[in-house]
Amino acid sequence: MHIAVTGNIGAGKTTLTTMLAKHYGWDAQFEDVDHNPYLEDFYADMSKWSFALQIYFLGSRFRQVKEIRESGKNIIQDRTIYEDAHIFAENLNDMKLLSDRDFNNYISVFGLMKSFVSAPDLLIYLKSDVPNLVKKIYKRGREYEASISIEYLSKLNQKYEKWISEYTEGKLLVIEVDDLDFVEKPEDFGFILEKIEAELNGLF
Numbered sequence: 001m002h003i004a005v006t007g008n009i010g011a012g013k014t015t016l017t018t019m020l021a022k023h024y025g026w027d028a029q030f031e032d033v034d035h036n037p038y039l040e041d042f043y044a045d046m047s048k049w050s051f052a053l054q055i056y057f058l059g060s061r062f063r064q065v066k067e068i069r070e071s072g073k074n075i076i077q078d079r080t081i082y083e084d085a086h087i088f089a090e091n092l093n094d095m096k097l098l099s100d101r102d103f104n105n106y107i108s109v110f111g112l113m114k115s116f117v118s119a120p121d122l123l124i125y126l127k128s129d130v131p132n133l134v135k136k137i138y139k140r141g142r143e144y145e146a147s148i149s150i151e152y153l154s155k156l157n158q159k160y161e162k163w164i165s166e167y168t169e170g171k172l173l174v175i176e177v178d179d180l181d182f183v184e185k186p187e188d189f190g191f192i193l194e195k196i197e198a199e200l201n202g203l204f
């Protein structure tokens with residue numbers, strides 16, 4: 001079984017991935033953030049570092065895809081490789097922070113990798129509006145993320161909405177998280193578990 005949690009920066013993916021992995025006793029795969037050699041530089045100068053960061057995330061995410069294929073374990077994954085290409089790289093190209101030449105180069109490598117990628121058995125989209133994302137990013141307190149603009153988050157949210165509305169690769173569960181506090185309220189976490197189990201009925 002492979003479940004992936006998707007959503008904008010600050011939506012709660014890492015928190016929910018951690019809680020689900022603990023609850024079900026599954027392995028968790030997290031994003032390469034704390035040891036990422038480009039992320040801090042990227043936020044200081046997006047135009048300069050966008051290509052290097054995208055290649056780094058693509059490689060790191062592909063390593064996870066390979067592990068999921070080879071391990072045969074139940075895995076819950078914090079963000080997918082699709083988001084790197086269809087959300088982040090595309091948005092940087094739209095914002096002219098990633099040149100057409102670099103974007104086309106990136107997309108051609110992504111296209112090769114995509115044939116090895118299997119969609120998760122269930123994709124859980126954590127939907128959140130921009131003011132709530134800002135609050136949660138602030139609460140998390142990574143210094144280099146203080147420069148993230150409302151415009152950047154809004155554009156990413158638009159990309160997410162479009163991508164999710166067209167997602168047909170597998171089962172999809174959309175959870176509106178703005179009125180849920182699954183960290184502090186066990187009943188809210190229980191509500192999410194019920195939804196997941198209804199979607200995966202028969203696979204558990």
Ligand SMILES: Nc1ncnc2c1ncn2[C@@H]1O[C@H](COP(=O)(O)OP(=O)(O)O)[C@@H](O)[C@H]1O
Nearest residue numbers: 009010011012013014015136139140180181182
């Ligand atoms: N539903 C929620 N209710 C309250 N706090 C939340 C919720 N989801 C996430 N948080 C908090 O918001 C911050 C960002 O969450 P995180 O899981 O790191 O988001 P993401 O991985 O999507 O970027 C963390 O401090 C987390 O504890």
Ligand SMILES: Nc1ncnc2c1ncn2[C@H]1C[C@H](O)[C@@H](COP(=O)(O)O)O1
Nearest residue numbers: 008009010031033054057084088089145
């Ligand atoms: N592909 C990406 N391009 C740019 N930035 C990215 C990409 N993938 C993740 N990120 C950033 C966004 C956040 O600052 C950190 C961690 O993501 P999060 O949504 O908070 O788990 O990496």
